[in-house]
Amino acid sequence: MLINPMSGGVDGNAETQARAILDEYEVEADVYLLEGDGFQQTIDEAIAAKPNALLVLAGDGTARSVATLAGDHDILVAPLPGGTMNMLPKALYGTGDWKKALRRTLEQGEPRPVAGGAIGDEHFYCAAIMGAPALWAPAREAIRSGKIGKAWSQARLAFRRAFSGRIRFSLDKRQEQKAEALVLVTPLISKAFNENDPGLEAAAMKTSDAGQALRLAANALFTDWRNDDAVETTRTREVKVWGRSRIPAVIDGETIPVGREATIRFEPHAFTALALPADTVDDVS
Template sequence: MNETLDQQAPSSAVVTTEPRALTSHVTLERLIMLVNPTSGSVGPRAAGEAQEILAEYACQSSVVELTGADFDAQILAALDARPDALFVLAGDGTAGRIASRAGPDGPLVAPLPGGTMNMLPKALYGTGDWKAALKLALEEGAPQPVAGGEVSDGHVRQAFYCAAIMGSPALWAPAREAIRDGKPGLAWAYGRRAVRRAFTGRLRFSLDGGPERKAEALILISPLISRAMEEDIGLEAAAVTTSNAAQALRMAAHAMTGDWRQDPSVTTGATQTVTVRARSRIPAVIDGEPTLLRHEARVKFIKKAFMALAPTPATSEKAV
């Protein structure tokens, strides 16, 4: 009887769990994760959930919840700490600004999907689930140079790593995302607004100092997501030359189904510098963030804008 009891494990025994394996492509000893709880799909529980996931790995990690009053100071402190990788769970605009500040010589940046469009995270990780993207970066990530562009209108300077749309068709971007999210009613409302505001003025643009041309809109796409660009040699420039509402609707339909390059109103080519001007301010969507540029803007290609922590080869297919 006693012998049988002695062979049993004590009821107070502690079961230990081995840490999950980190990627073998790069050393990850010190990690910082910035979380914006008010952004898009993040929510108030995200910081705690991130801490639980990071605790499963054999690394030193800290999670910083971004607050309005200290937003910029918190980001600067995280960059100055020089972690092996900086994870960002926030909207597209915040992730892009942090990546721009990190630059090619800063820490590796892992922009997780926490916004609404999530263009950059989806291009790098192929998912809109931030927890899945976080685990993918931790377990399969490697240093990946990310090319991009920079838009400047003499007042503001904004980087992009996926796409910049300038001109009235920029107004179609919300409609396309609504279609992807399965919200046809919202897509129709956005589409009607785009039609009403279209044809208010054409752009004039020049590629690489060449002759000036006219277009309804200009779309500049990074090599990261362009199906037409196989190497980081420049931005794909797509000029849209619709001249009436029927053509705009056809173009919008093509944009929503992904075969927009087949539309006869579109011409494409590679470029490293672009000048765009119009008689009035230029509506634009830069990496999913709508903005209003001044009447003249310049764009330049940046071959190595920042270093991302992402799987190689890219997890996702090129999407645009």
């Protein structure tokens, strides 16, 4: 088990609490802290040891990175909720409480193939937002944290930029299209397709007037803008995106650099999680 004591959802007692839970279930496990200069080396050594399973309690970016490495080396991985958004852990364990997620993993966990997507060397397992709505992510997080003043300033900045330029994209080498943004959702969390569907859910946001833009901005802050009437949804395996300037991009809740163009590809089996069965996650909280 790897623990980053400095991540947003982990406190100083995490190592002691984790060891106690593992002992309670009589699991033979080594627990290591991810710290300082040895951060990446500890991860590399854990992968090289080829454990039966690799439990990760860390931020969203670290969990995503370790899941990718585990997939490359055919190691079961349990990315527990130790970050701020915890999109992947919540999809796999139905909770943002890492201690609950760990117990559920030890009691009910089974191998579960997880599909995903990749933008160059960056992998995502829940969703990628390309274009304007990626600018709303900081405002939404500020609202969740109760920081209304910060949320307002972030929202003003986002709205000034959000509808100033469109991105161009092509799905599976088909005809070029334009949109304010494109969201690519993996089968793990897609509500339009099931987990076995061979592709990403592509939701294109297209507006025709300022009224639609304002409505979509409100939805981006408070609900799921993919449910808006101005959004078109389809399935795809490869996407090319380009724009006149650098494209705002967020994957699994984290901002990443993309540049003016990018190719996104579907990964039918990105890694194997030690997680709850897919049909039971919605039944827990």
